[in-house]
Amino acid sequence: MYSGPVIDGDVHHARNNDAELIEYLSRGWREYVTGRGRAGMVPLTVQDGMPNPHGFMRANTYPEGGGEPGSDYPTLRAQLLDASDLRRAILTFGDDSHLAGHHNPYFANELARACNDWSIERWLTRDPRLASSIMVASQMPEVAAAEVRRHATNPRMVQVMLVDNPLGYGFGHPVFHPIYAAAEETGRPVAIHGGAGGWANPPSTGGGSVNTYFEAHTLWPQAIQTHLVSFIAHGVFEKYPRLRLVLIEGGSAWIPSLLWRFDTEYKGLRREVPWVKRLPSEYFAEHVWVSSQPLEISPKRDQVIELIRSMHLEDKLIYASDYPHWDADEIDYLSTRLPAEWHSRVFFDNACRLYGWKPEELKKRVPVEERVT
Amino acid sequence: MSIDVGPVADFEERRFRIVNAGGHELGVLRWQDRFFAVHNRCPHQKGPLCLGIVSGRLVGRAPGSMEVDDDVPVIACPWHGWEFDLERGRALWEEGYAAKVVPVRVERGRVLVDVGRSARDPAV
Numbered sequence: 001m002y003s004g005p006v007i008d009g010d011v012h013h014a015r016n017n018d019a020e021l022i023e024y025l026s027r028g029w030r031e032y033v034t035g036r037g038r039a040g041m042v043p044l045t046v047q048d049g050m051p052n053p054h055g056f057m058r059a060n061t062y063p064e065g066g067g068e069p070g071s072d073y074p075t076l077r078a079q080l081l082d083a084s085d086l087r088r089a090i091l092t093f094g095d096d097s098h099l100a101g102h103h104n105p106y107f108a109n110e111l112a113r114a115c116n117d118w119s120i121e122r123w124l125t126r127d128p129r130l131a132s133s134i135m136v137a138s139q140m141p142e143v144a145a146a147e148v149r150r151h152a153t154n155p156r157m158v159q160v161m162l163v164d165n166p167l168g169y170g171f172g173h174p175v176f177h178p179i180y181a182a183a184e185e186t187g188r189p190v191a192i193h194g195g196a197g198g199w200a201n202p203p204s205t206g207g208g209s210v211n212t213y214f215e216a217h218t219l220w221p222q223a224i225q226t227h228l229v230s231f232i233a234h235g236v237f238e239k240y241p242r243l244r245l246v247l248i249e250g251g252s253a254w255i256p257s258l259l260w261r262f263d264t265e266y267k268g269l270r271r272e273v274p275w276v277k278r279l280p281s282e283y284f285a286e287h288v289w290v291s292s293q294p295l296e297i298s299p300k301r302d303q304v305i306e307l308i309r310s311m312h313l314e315d316k317l318i319y320a321s322d323y324p325h326w327d328a329d330e331i332d333y334l335s336t337r338l339p340a341e342w343h344s345r346v347f348f349d350n351a352c353r354l355y356g357w358k359p360e361e362l363k364k365r366v367p368v369e370e371r372v373t
Numbered sequence: 374m375s376i377d378v379g380p381v382a383d384f385e386e387r388r389f390r391i392v393n394a395g396g397h398e399l400g401v402l403r404w405q406d407r408f409f410a411v412h413n414r415c416p417h418q419k420g421p422l423c424l425g426i427v428s429g430r431l432v433g434r435a436p437g438s439m440e441v442d443d444d445v446p447v448i449a450c451p452w453h454g455w456e457f458d459l460e461r462g463r464a465l466w467e468e469g470y471a472a473k474v475v476p477v478r479v480e481r482g483r484v485l486v487d488v489g490r491s492a493r494d495p496a497v
Contacts, residue, residue, distance in 0.1 A: 174436065235436035267417075267466055268454030274440075275433025279466055 002335035010320035014094030024114035061324035069324035101164035105139030145182035170230025194249030224250035291320035420452030
């Protein structure tokens with residue numbers, strides 16, 4: 001069992017109610033949202049989606065005093081931050097992470113700005129172990145890039161997060177490039193989180209929409225695969241050679257299969273994309289990291305390990321719990337599934353390399369009462 | 374062993390001509406008045422390499438740009454499109470993977486191939 005320092009790459013912090021976020025909207029947008037009289041508020045979150053029959057949250061993560069899982073710092077601290085030797089937790093938002101699924105791009109811009117300010121003020125100020133993703137409304141990539149640059153001097157806003165796809169093209173398409181220019185310029189990795197299609201616009205699955213959460217969740221990696229292939233085929237890593245990409249909540253066992261196929265296709269189809277100068281797997285090895293969750297469960301433990309090893313992913317995997325979601329992976333569980341010689345890399349070292357943290361600094365114990373602002 | 378595969382005039386610019394040279398099936402290409410010869414057999418799945426598309430190497434200096442480098446003739450196998458430069462036979466994605474090219478030269482208006490030696494031999 002692993003008992004060393006841990007970095008958690010996917011922790012969903014949530015707001016407890018709409019009022020929390022409305023406070024961060026500008027006066028005009030606040031009026032837009034709340035001024036509908038008896039019609040009630042304009043919904044802040046995207047309304048598409050499929051119900052999980054269990055609910056999306058672990059039942060024991062609902063705070064005792066009421067409220068939503070992930071919304072209460074003391075509960076999150078007790079259940080996650082203090083429950084192991086956690087040195088950093090990267091916050092990835094709850095339902096608000098789907099804001100790029102809003103049809104109204106101007107509203108989405110405002111929500112992204114408000115979400116990031118809410119994350120800084122309501123969360124980062126409370127615990128030095130917390131770091132936050134920068135949510136962007138990719139409907140308007142130039143505005144999204146400006147939002148990334150707004151946080152350039154805040155080292156605790158550690159990555160740019162993309163989830164829903166508002167424009168229908170893979171995320172490598174040039175229309176999204178202003179976001180990557182800003183990410184590279186500010187030294188932030190781009191994170192693509194599972195569900196990275198949008199529930200309905202466009203579907204998160206290739207071939208057509210599915211009808212149950214069972215299907216959708218099984219096919220979660222498909223959208224991530226689309227975006228990964230798109231990044232490489234459009235030459236994003238040639239154009240932005242210092243850009244790094246992290247794939248969150250898509251699993252990892254599919255990566256060898258996809259890259260083997262992708263490399264083979266490159267040999268025959270290079271003519272179409274001569275700006276792609278190297279084998280796709282070489283770009284992947286240099287630029288892409290992968291969150292551990294959910295680790296695929298192979299019938300024999302070694303089968304999935306062999307797949308991971310075949311792409312040297314033990315040096316790219318980053319532990320992610322997905323707390324407080326229903327399908328979160330525990331540290332104890334994961335450490336029994338992975339070879340012991342990988343533990344320090346997957347639970348700590350790889351994330352340090354990706355996010356530029358010095359391991360020796362993170363290993364120093366900082367009393368949480370020493371609040372970082 | 375040098376083998377005469379015909380007069381220069383028999384070779385059309387930018388078009389492979391398949392010849393039998395000492396029992397070897399070769400493709401011989403005239404390209405901007407230079408000559409290239411390669412075994413007509415793709416190292417991938419043994420496809421008839423020289424029946425594929427010949428072009429200058431396509432180059433993309435930035436995403437979306439498409440230019441032709443006519444200094445580097447390339448053959449794309451008709452079976453799977455794998456591309457090889459004709460000067461040294463190297464696959465465009467990996468120098469260590471190659472089609473088998475052979476030395477070729479012109480003497481007194483005749484095209485000669487040397488099937489006993491590899492064009493990648495540094496001595497050539």
